[in-house]
Amino acid sequence: MRLQDNPSLYYAYFHFWKVVPVLIIPETANTHLNGIEQEMGKFRQQFLLEAALDLKASLAKENIDLILLKKDENLIPTLKEICNAYEIEHTVTSYPRGTYEGNILGALCELTAVFTCEDDNLVAMDELPFTELPKVFTPFRKEIEANLDVRDMTQKPLLKKFKDCHKFTDSFELIQHPKHPNSAFPFTGGEAAAHKRLNYYLWESKSILDYKQTRNELIGENYSSKLSAYLALGNLSPVQVYYAIKDFEAQVEKNDSTYWLLFELLWREYFILIALQAQTKIYSPQGIQNKKAKSYTNNIQKFEQWCTGNTEHPFINANMKEFVATGYMSNRGRQNVASYLVHHLKIDWRWGATFFEKHLIDYDISLNWCNWMYVAGVGNNTRNKVFNPTLQQERYDPENAYCSLWNGSIGLD
Numbered sequence: 001m002r003l004q005d006n007p008s009l010y011y012a013y014f015h016f017w018k019v020v021p022v023l024i025i026p027e028t029a030n031t032h033l034n035g036i037e038q039e040m041g042k043f044r045q046q047f048l049l050e051a052a053l054d055l056k057a058s059l060a061k062e063n064i065d066l067i068l069l070k071k072d073e074n075l076i077p078t079l080k081e082i083c084n085a086y087e088i089e090h091t092v093t094s095y096p097r098g099t100y101e102g103n104i105l106g107a108l109c110e111l112t113a114v115f116t117c118e119d120d121n122l123v124a125m126d127e128l129p130f131t132e133l134p135k136v137f138t139p140f141r142k143e144i145e146a147n148l149d150v151r152d153m154t155q156k157p158l159l160k161k162f163k164d165c166h167k168f169t170d171s172f173e174l175i176q177h178p179k180h181p182n183s184a185f186p187f188t189g190g191e192a193a194a195h196k197r198l199n200y201y202l203w204e205s206k207s208i209l210d211y212k213q214t215r216n217e218l219i220g221e222n223y224s225s226k227l228s229a230y231l232a233l234g235n236l237s238p239v240q241v242y243y244a245i246k247d248f249e250a251q252v253e254k255n256d257s258t259y260w261l262l263f264e265l266l267w268r269e270y271f272i273l274i275a276l277q278a279q280t281k282i283y284s285p286q287g288i289q290n291k292k293a294k295s296y297t298n299n300i301q302k303f304e305q306w307c308t309g310n311t312e313h314p315f316i317n318a319n320m321k322e323f324v325a326t327g328y329m330s331n332r333g334r335q336n337v338a339s340y341l342v343h344h345l346k347i348d349w350r351w352g353a354t355f356f357e358k359h360l361i362d363y364d365i366s367l368n369w370c371n372w373m374y375v376a377g378v379g380n381n382t383r384n385k386v387f388n389p390t391l392q393q394e395r396y397d398p399e400n401a402y403c404s405l406w407n408g409s410i411g412l413d
């Protein structure tokens with residue numbers, strides 16, 4: 001969802017004389033456990049719509065109507081109607097990362113020729129320096145770092161006027177939910193907001209210079225980049241972030257922290273590739289490992305206590321309360337609550353991944369499911385790390401500031 005550095009958009013406008021822009025928006029979250037749709041968390045939905053409407057407004061300024069379509073049972077018939085009405089022969093889109101996107105593309109393949117572009121990646125897939133993707137991250141990172149060849153950014157294309165007369169577009173109601181005053185993620189969706197955040201984190205506040213020291217903190221807007229949701233929705237490309245960091249390093253300073261943000265982008269890259277390779281295995285209990293699946297007790301009451309932040313552990317509760325109240329949780333928090341669900345409560349990791357999918361503003365199919373597999377010990381692990389929430393709380397919330405913020409003044413709810 002962006003105009004700048006968008007290979008699909010560039011390809012479409014460069015190669016075809018008429019372009020009909022269509023954006024498909026999910027209103028529900030899929031659950032990969034039983035195929036039933038679940039309601040999407042309100043903060044995730046709001047951010048998604050903000051981003052979509054921002055793109056629509058940007059295109060409207062160029063005399064272009066963006067057709068917004070709901071991802072529901074009418075989607076494929078409507079796409080067919082659009083193809084017929086505008087005599088569409090080619091579809092250009094991002095490389096699909098999820099099964100549902102793949103299915104939509106499958107249906108489009110029957111109507112038009114389809115071209116996919118790698119809009120989400122840092123390194124082009126056919127330029128990866130391996131024949132087989134390493135099973136763990138470190139060899140992947142080392143090999144990529146030694147051969148890093150990031151593509152040039154694409155220009156904003158010369159856009160061609162298109163009027164849809166609102167015949168096909170679905171309407172969406174953007175509901176503005178008040179942001180929690182303690183939210184670490186009080187940002188708005190959209191391309192302009194994404195650049196504002198990137199600019200602030202690097203150039204204005206220079207918070208990036210301390211990223212390696214602050215990234216495990218829990219309170220506030222600037223302990224980490226908060227770029228995840230913009231990357232997940234494509235309001236920013238990883239290529240743009242990469243060049244912004246390189247630019248900053250050249251003009252201001254290069255240190256361990258600036259490197260570490262790039263390091264995290266490589267985790268993102270790795271999980272995108274792992275998920276593409278693993279396909280639907282990422283939703284299976286044994287993940288991508290060929291071991292026998294663990295047995296879980298799956299106590300529903302304990303799961304509900306986890307979801308609502310009412311477990312026996314204040315550190316877990318604080319994180320879950322923040323999550324439901326804002327749609328965001330720090331990486332430290334995510335690792336802890338996931339580990340607690342799987343290893344302490346003995347609940348199927350996929351229940352947790354599904355709950356995250358519902359609420360996370362930065363939900364990304366590959367990052368969510370691969371991180372959950374990792375914590376559950378069924379992903380790209382060499383060892384199975386179990387977090388001790390008491391020690392984690394002592395280390396990362398020594399003054400009880402975070403637990404007090406979300407659980408009440410004494411940090412014990």
Ligand SMILES: Cc1cc2nc3c(=O)[nH]c(=O)nc-3n(C[C@H](O)[C@H](O)[C@H](O)COP(=O)(O)OP(=O)(O)OC[C@H]3O[C@@H](n4cnc5c(N)ncnc54)[C@H](O)[C@@H]3O)c2cc1C
Nearest residue numbers: 224225226227228264268331334335362363364367368371
């Ligand atoms: C169980 C679990 C589920 C997660 N689900 C998601 C998800 O759905 N979407 C998502 O974007 N991130 C997910 N993460 C990864 C990580 O927690 C978030 O990317 C990060 O907290 C977002 O905040 P930030 O942008 O400030 O991160 P920063 O620390 O500033 O990191 C910069 C960027 O690097 C990437 N990154 C950081 N950590 C990771 C990681 N562990 N794996 C892969 N890429 C990473 C992200 O794109 C992030 O925006 C998950 C982590 C866990 C443990």
